[in-house]
Amino acid sequence: MSLALAEIRASLEDGLLSFPITDLDKEGKFNADTYAARLDWFVTHKVSSVFVAGGTGEFFSLSENEYKKIVAVTAATVKEKIPMISSIGRSIPDAIAYAHIAEDAGMNALLLMPPYLTECPEDGTYEYAKTIMNNTNLPVIYYNRANGVLSSKYIQKLADNCNNFIALKDGTGNIQELNDTIKSVGNRLSYIGGVPTAEIIAEAYLSIGVNTYSSAAFNFVPDLANLFYSNLRAGNKENVAKILKEFFIPFVRLRSKKNGYAVSLIKAGATIIGKSAGDVRAPLTMPLQEEIEVLEQLIEHAASIVAAIKD
Helix, strand or coil: CCCHHHHHHHHHCCCECCCCCEEEECCCCCCCCHHHHHHHHHHCECCCCEEECCCCCCCCCCCCCHHHHHHHHHHHHHHHCCCEEEECCHHHHHHHHHHHHHHHHHHCCCEEECCCCCCCCCHHHHHHHHHHHHCCCEEEEEEEEEHCCHHHHHHHHHHHHHCCEEEEEECCCCHHHHHHHHHHHHCCEEECCCCCCCCHHHHHHHHHHEEEEHHHECCHHHHHHHHHHHHHCCCHHHHHEEEEEEHHHHHHHCCCCCCCCCHHHHHHHHHHCCCCCCCCCCCCCCCHHHHHHHHHHHHHHHHHHHHHHCC
């Protein structure tokens, strides 16, 4: 890690966070060339950091060898122009192994995903996170979501026992609990919005001090994603409401039609704009043709929204 910790945390606290999809070819194999081109495109679009092999990047379906290639391509392409963060998770041994791979490749920080087990007890989830954090030298962002949700009490305990725990990414959308954590733990951590299509509750996040969030939609409407973020931070409520009403609310309604569409629709959107990353892997499924047509209309309208607001 050559980037200073202060620089990494600053990128998490101010600016749009990008989560690129993972490129797969027609045979479903990782495509390093198009992935490198995607990362290069991301970096030129005013993002503050890049999170690779994340939820949007189908971390859950990648092999260890593919993960090695992804972090290697990221390091060679991004070259620390912005902080480079990759996911780890699954079992404790897997997470530690992936953390070592990421560190060797030159990643600047890690995003610790929830454990893939149903009904995890909170004390066990805490031990899971602590063990992994204590076995890597890299700064770690904890993704508080799904089977890995920790209360304010355990977030504080984790912060007290893991010096490299630097940020909390909220995937719950539970503003009451998140506000409890922020007010209790304070600036010991940085805080990131991380619900699917986080723009939908970005105003609520901002009201309690969460200035940044992960934008999956950036993969296919980067200009609109940046415009929304800049207007949100500037307090332009009229433009924020317009973008939400005309794009993000209809998109979330479309996304809600089937489990997994939070990823599948992003890949479909990338294909629509001529930057295909292939299809998702099972158990996810791609959208139906009629749903893709609705997405095409939304993307077309997104350009009109950007033009209208900029004028």
